[in-house]
Amino acid sequence: MKLFHGGLVPVKEPKILSADRIGDFGIGFYTTSSEEQARRFVQSKAARQNVAEGCLSIYDVPDDFLHNDFLRVRTFKAADEEWVDFVLKNRRQPDFCHDYDIVAGPVANDQVYASFALYENDLISKTELLERLKVRRLVDQILFHTEKSLLILNFTGSEVIRCRK
Template sequence: MKVYHGSLEVVEHPMILRPNRKLDYGEGFYTTTSEKQSKEWAERRMLEKHSDCGYVNIYEFDETKISEFKSLIFTEPGKEWAEFVLANRTQKGFTHDYDIVYGPVANDKVYIQFSLYESGVISIETLIRELKTYKLVDQYLFHTEKALKALNFIEAIKIG
């Protein structure tokens, strides 16, 4: 299966990154099965950094070997997924020991729903119901060096 990573640079050798902000599944290397989404991620970075080009990096990932890794898989938004995302985004010092985490993206467009839940305005059931109305793309987090070895770089497509 092909997975994509939007970036300002060609990333032939993915690395575990420590982001400057809290992300859905913690630190690591994020990819998606959506080429369109990875292009949008690269374009957003281009705007943030005032860059005139970016790249969609393409990798091969043999998802049949996922059982060889300690993995956490969320097939759709649910209570466990929401709690995991909130823990990663809000709990200081929170970490996990999964090699790979897969599930929906809690992007900035839907994060307001998380804020409403966290402040007690809506219930977890309402949060999940609201999130299911959005078309959420997926993401894979490769959280460990072992997991990164499962990615094989194919090519990078220049955008911009």
């Protein structure tokens, strides 16, 4: 199975780095099975950094990597109440820490983040947030949260992505 990481440079050896923004599933190395989504992330990151190009890194992983007996894996099948609670803990509680090696599930796009903001500011209920999420097409994200989990990523190449400047 192929996974993709969108950034500004090729990432041949992924690392767990502290980020300036904690992602939906916490700190770690984020990938997706959607090449299109990774390309969009390259475009947005390049635009934020005001650079002309970025890079799509490509990895092979075993097809059954989410069912690995040596790793603690949490998979969210849908943007349901459990997923919302987990994402909110990562976003709201700076000291929140989970013990999963890998977390996989839907990624919140810009429209979803807008709905989360309404919920976080008590402008809509959790029930309404969940209803809004049902009509969104959410692509996946796969967080590699521990050094041990990174061992299953096999870098196979990268592609330079030209971006508008």
